[in-house]
Amino acid sequence: xxxxxxxxxxxxxxxxxxxxxxxxxxxxxxRNRGAVAGMTVLALLVLAAAAGPALCPYPFDQxxxxxxxxxxxxxxxxxxxxxxGRDLLARLLMGLRVxxxxxxxxxxVxxxxxVTWGAVAGFAGGRxxxxxxxxxDVLYSLPFIFFVILLMVTFGSNFVLIxxxxxxxxxxxxxxxxxxxxxxxxxxEFIEAARAAGLGPGAIIARHIVPxxxxxxxxxxxxxxxxxxxxxSFLSFLGLGVQPPMASLGSLIAAGAQDMxxxxxxxIFPSAVMVAALMxxxxxxxxxxxxxxxxxx
Amino acid sequence: xxxxxxxRLLVAIPTLFAVVTLAFFMMRAAPGGPFDMDxxxxxQIEANVLAKYGMNKPLAAQYLDYLAGVARxxxxxxxxxxxxxxxxxxxxxxxxxxxxxxxxxxxxxLAGVSLGVLAAMRQNRPADxxxxxxxxxxxxxxxxxxxxxxxxxxxxxxxxxxxxxWNGGALSSLVMPVTVLALPQIAIISRLTRAGMVEVLHxxxxxxxxxxxxxEGRIVTRHALRAAIIPLVxxxxxxxxxxxxxxxxxxxxxxxPGLGKFFVISALQRDYTVVMGMVIFYAALILALNLASDVxxxxxDPRIRLA
Numbered sequence: 001x002x003x004x005x006x007x008x009x010x011x012x013x014x015x016x017x018x019x020x021x022x023x024x025x026x027x028x029x030x031r032n033r034g035a036v037a038g039m040t041v042l043a044l045l046v047l048a049a050a051a052g053p054a055l056c057p058y059p060f061d062q063x064x065x066x067x068x069x070x071x072x073x074x075x076x077x078x079x080x081x082x083x084x085g086r087d088l089l090a091r092l093l094m095g096l097r098v099x100x101x102x103x104x105x106x107x108x109v110x111x112x113x114x115v116t117w118g119a120v121a122g123f124a125g126g127r128x129x130x131x132x133x134x135x136x137d138v139l140y141s142l143p144f145i146f147f148v149i150l151l152m153v154t155f156g157s158n159f160v161l162i163x164x165x166x167x168x169x170x171x172x173x174x175x176x177x178x179x180x181x182x183x184x185x186x187x188x189e190f191i192e193a194a195r196a197a198g199l200g201p202g203a204i205i206a207r208h209i210v211p212x213x214x215x216x217x218x219x220x221x222x223x224x225x226x227x228x229x230x231x232x233s234f235l236s237f238l239g240l241g242v243q244p245p246m247a248s249l250g251s252l253i254a255a256g257a258q259d260m261x262x263x264x265x266x267x268i269f270p271s272a273v274m275v276a277a278l279m280x281x282x283x284x285x286x287x288x289x290x291x292x293x294x295x296x297x
Numbered sequence: 298x299x300x301x302x303x304x305r306l307l308v309a310i311p312t313l314f315a316v317v318t319l320a321f322f323m324m325r326a327a328p329g330g331p332f333d334m335d336x337x338x339x340x341q342i343e344a345n346v347l348a349k350y351g352m353n354k355p356l357a358a359q360y361l362d363y364l365a366g367v368a369r370x371x372x373x374x375x376x377x378x379x380x381x382x383x384x385x386x387x388x389x390x391x392x393x394x395x396x397x398x399x400x401x402x403x404x405x406x407l408a409g410v411s412l413g414v415l416a417a418m419r420q421n422r423p424a425d426x427x428x429x430x431x432x433x434x435x436x437x438x439x440x441x442x443x444x445x446x447x448x449x450x451x452x453x454x455x456x457x458x459x460x461x462x463w464n465g466g467a468l469s470s471l472v473m474p475v476t477v478l479a480l481p482q483i484a485i486i487s488r489l490t491r492a493g494m495v496e497v498l499h500x501x502x503x504x505x506x507x508x509x510x511x512x513e514g515r516i517v518t519r520h521a522l523r524a525a526i527i528p529l530v531x532x533x534x535x536x537x538x539x540x541x542x543x544x545x546x547x548x549x550x551x552x553x554p555g556l557g558k559f560f561v562i563s564a565l566q567r568d569y570t571v572v573m574g575m576v577i578f579y580a581a582l583i584l585a586l587n588l589a590s591d592v593x594x595x596x597x598d599p600r601i602r603l604a
Contacts, residue, residue, distance in 0.1 A: 134308075137308075138308070138311065138312045138315060145542045145545075146560070146575075146576045146579060146580075147319065147320075147323070147576075149560075149561070149564055150320065150323045150324065150564065150572065150576070151323065153564045153565065153567075153572075154323050154324065154326050155326075226437075230439055233439065233441070234439070234441065234542075234546065237441045237546060238545065238546070238549065238561055239561075239565075240561075250441070253441060253442060253445070254441070256445070257441070257444075257445035257550065260445055260448075260449050260453070261449070261453050264449060267445055267446070267449065268446075271442040271445075271446065274439070274442060275437055275438050275442065278437040278438075278439075279433065279434075279437045282433065282436065282437055283433075
């Protein structure tokens, strides 16, 4: 009993620390320059979106008659002002906040539906699996953006609906990925052990299958967020998304495109932020895929 | 092969049925109708108008009427454009969209495949990195950003090209919309081509061709490209869906008289029949193209078995 204490007291090397798969993944990710750059840019954007609107000297919806189409750096408008004299920087930060929020929430909706659907189908197998995946096949072949447009027209543009509509569209690929992984996982010994220990199918899915799906799901989530932001901006661009005076990146770009000959800054700054956000998500997603799924390298 | 096509067509019927049903009930759930105007119609006139379009019947009966019409290939009359049927509107406007979409597809295929082959042949060298950087940009910059920026530079500042309008399909009016529509597809196609080519260029039969002493250009065009291009054919269906979605934005920005512009306007005006007709039309088109791309891919690649 006393031996280990003695050894430790003499300063012998401690037992080697195990490296988990996640440790390895983190190390690989930190070496990927694109992913690190993406994470840095994204962190800055999130910080700006969270804190920015409160720090701006102008509220995002304040109309200033004297400042209509003020170019950047004039009248205290760092990025200029729009057709109603509203401060572009304040609107841009608000729009970024709205777009990021929609991206996160809608992705979460798609995550919840997709993981449940895919895990249940894959674990159940047989007829149920066949039927559930056939539903996904049918939905896949629908021109979904048209249904989202119909939905927005039907129920008017409100925030919750944008989340739900886009989230409900984006879960299909997630469910396919999750099903494939589940099919592979359920043959493993630890699932058999859980079953032998008397766990029901629901508990096995929740406690043993879903935690082991995390890798591919995390990768796909980082690629879904930009897709959602893009879809929302697309709707806003057509005038069906976020309604004024609220702003999203898409509605700002749409407004900027209308006045671009008089005030090109209204188009250029929102576009730049949009592209920066989309690119950072894509770089992070690619980096995560390389880090978590080493066989692809 | 025939069994495969027959089965896919059988699956397409419930899919289309789901499309029709969803579109019908979603449109009807909308607040406001096609006959809402600034000035309220007198109840008498409103009742007459509704009766004319069969909209005074119970919803279930209207739904069955509509289904029967669709089965006969009749999409009903437009509610906003007097004396025009939905089919007429589709016929009058599809040519612009078709020309736009086909040109973009051809441009995307040519540019995407060339860039992808170039990148694969110069793997891990500057040309490869350049092409892949362009591909990432192409995926990340949405059409509604590229379109206004191009108009700003090429039309407003430099005055080289007209900023909007169709002009009967003049080449100068086509250049910008087609480029904008094709860019994201060029990005995706070049990535797919590069991945396919890299794999094929390391395969045994290409090594055999090299060992025979064939010139590199001939190996690439006659041996490698043929195999590398097959995954692209399967991408044809999704690519068309992407082009159709993109055309909504492009037709709006460049003010082109195509179907996409019509769809958004009709949805906002609650022209029920036109919107439903277009959703059905697009859904059928995408289903058909998906089927076609699967069949062509199987015909080109003997390893794919259609079951």
